[in-house]
Amino acid sequence: MYTSTSTQRNILSVAKLNKMVGSLLKTHVGQVWISAEISNFVAAASGHWYFTLKDRDAQVKAAMFKGANGRIAQRPKEGDSVLVRANVGLYEPRGDYQIIVEHLEFDGAGLLKQQYEQLKNALQAEGLFATQTKQAIPQDIKTVGIITSATGAALHDITTVLKRRNPMINVIVYPTQVQGAAAAAQIVNAIFIANRRREVDVLIVGRGGGSLEDLWCFNEETVARAIFGSHLPIVSAVGHEVDVTIADFVADLRAATPSQAAELVSSDLGDVIYTIEQWRQRLTQAISTKLNECDYQQQLLGSRLQQNHPQQRLQQQAQAIDHFTMQLQHNMQRRLQVAQQRQQHLENRLQHLSPIHLVSQSQQHTHTLTERLRQAMANRLTHQQQRFAKVTGILHSVSPLATLSRGYSISFVDNHVVNTTSTIKEGDTLTTRLTDGEVTSKVERISAVK
Template sequence: MSQSILTVSGLSRQIKSLLEGGIGRVWLSGEISNLATPASGHIYFTLKDDRSQIRCAMFRGRATRLTFRPAHGQQVLVRADVTLYEPRGDMQLMVDSMQPAGDGLLQQQYEALKMQLAAEGLFATSAKQPLPTQITTLGVITSASGAAIADVLSVLKRRDPMLKVIIYPTLVQGREATAAICNAIELANQRNEVDCLLLTRGGGSLEDLWCFNEQAVARAIYHSRLPLVSAVGHEVDTTIADYVADVRAPTPSAAAELLSRDRSHLGQRLQALQQQLQRATAAQLRQQQHQLALLNSRLQAAHPKAQLQQHSQRLDELSLRLQRAIQSQLQRQRHQHQQLQQRLQGQHPQQRLGIAKQRLEGLNQRLFAAQQRLFSHKRYQLGQLVAKIDSVSPLAVLSRGYAIANCHGQALTDASQASVGDSIDIRLHRGQISATVSAISQPNKNQ
């Protein structure tokens, strides 16, 4: 045949290579289902929405970094590499990081926009404008009633009272703040009445500071002809505006010190240059890290560790199947044991003795009843016999007034059987009389 014939595993490897090389790392949001956490420490789950689902695996080294406990039905945002699980031929995600949806989605949008603008060169050192060596008029873009402007004015009054300040009031939070900030930057550039601009506000959550992460604000800062210093939030807060600005100050007060003159002016200038160098170095480092991540992703696809992870996942899958099989077998054995125990109890001597005892009691009751019936019948028969005997008994005759005379041990039935002077015993119905024959009379032959 002119075409080469692939094996199933060979085709799976090609598909895996295409997925990992063609798609690579993605951000994905969805709902967790079919969550499994075996003893190995790895996490397996399905990420789904209302139309589709895809299997995911997160190995122990990444899972230990989670700041929350994943649960069934939870909405999450994951960063993962698209790959293929070769033993089943299933497409799956190899999850690198995971966080709850909400702030996580904002963070993902923040990272995506930061990478986009960095690729376009908005963070490049070559695009940064140097701050004026002498600032006589400073423009401040912020809320006129916020704490940031109070801190800035307090520091400027203490350090450089001669410095003129022009405030361009604007919203610094909410949906309308983005357009307001862009308009304030454009207005300051049109008037061209200040030497430098300071874009600032106090600290807040990622959502509170989100207007400073909007692309429109970033491009307005980038196109500003006036040098611009960004001081948004606290020291730990970093926004897109901070990356695009010519100089980033950690706090509003620090920005005021940077832009004001005093004995430490040269030191502050040096610090600003150091910050610019650090920012340039950090930007270059981030670009190199991004390139390294892409190369590392390709390397991991061919690295033995990836095969080891697949084998580890396969082992976890077989382990879970074995656990389910063992549990099923144990349930069947328990059921059979219960059946045998019930049959054994049915054949147990004690139970059989109990049944025999019940039967014996029943037979005893039947025997007693039969005896009672027999005794009653015999008693009845005996009464009839006694009545018959009584009917022919001499004693019954005696009760009617007759008597029995005995002479010489014989019952007298004829007067000739006794002689005058003989002693006779007369048996009455009640009692006995002894008498002596004094005369004998014979009945007439006619009688």
């Protein structure tokens, strides 16, 4: 008989068992997000909250300690829909499985925030927020494109600022919805159209402030990827300064408000005029300085010219020109004599080696070859004509038309040649080809030749 000892059974105490289970839950499950409904809420005198999280199929006990719930502005109540971030654990004294809530949000807004954080982290890891991928905003902007609602306050704010700062800037509006289910697709399409037309220097994409739900189209992945893929630089101007969307992270430049976006893409006309005036003054001063320098140089050169009169140098130059002229004439005459002598020598050699005899021989040989070629071509043509006539006779002898001319005929059924009685049946229509035409007949009886 087998008898096991206590060491072989690895006997545990209840406390140790609960501690092991709690450690396993904390290690292998860890932190989770849970969307559920509040039930059995109790606020203890210690400041801790105890409640049950439930949905249609199950429930779990939860605790939120004073340090965590102190950050919640509104105390939850029975029936509230919440989103919580919690750690899974075990209350060891009673062995009760429970979750320890660290963060709690109401009415589904938390779910949107969770989706926001998940997409933000994914796009950031993919490199869509990287600084090195962002395009520089042009300095000399002549045309600004605006992607926003045609009736929203954002458009009015942007155009007002642009008109005040620099009325010379052109504005092209790509009207879209900026709230609702269709907004994201319209924003993506507007970015595509602006890039295809290439009629603006920079794009402002945005709207006025609102709730997370109102601004959600600017947190859509399609909008983020359209902004990232734009060849035109994009300034994101969504909401107020406290509102930050995923579009802000992807855009080449983020403006806290639509009005600030207009300021970022426009230079103040007053500043431009002031700069031009500064440059005009500097240019005037530089020209005046340069003219003074030239006047001084002119006076200096005039003084040196008077001290070194050019008359003597002109005489020396004239004498040098006469010397070079005579030397040039002498050289030209000598080269001309050498050229004449060489020409005479070449003429003598040319007469000695005249090609007239060679040309005559070549012409006679060419004539002989031409006659031989003509005769060979005539013989070849006669031979081919005879051969063609022979082949034509042979071909005619085996032609079906020759066979027909000897009294034979060919019958067809549906364009197929009839060569046996098995290929036709009573009622079939036969087309019979004779030497001078065709005859159509109908089969009434078939008899085989014995």
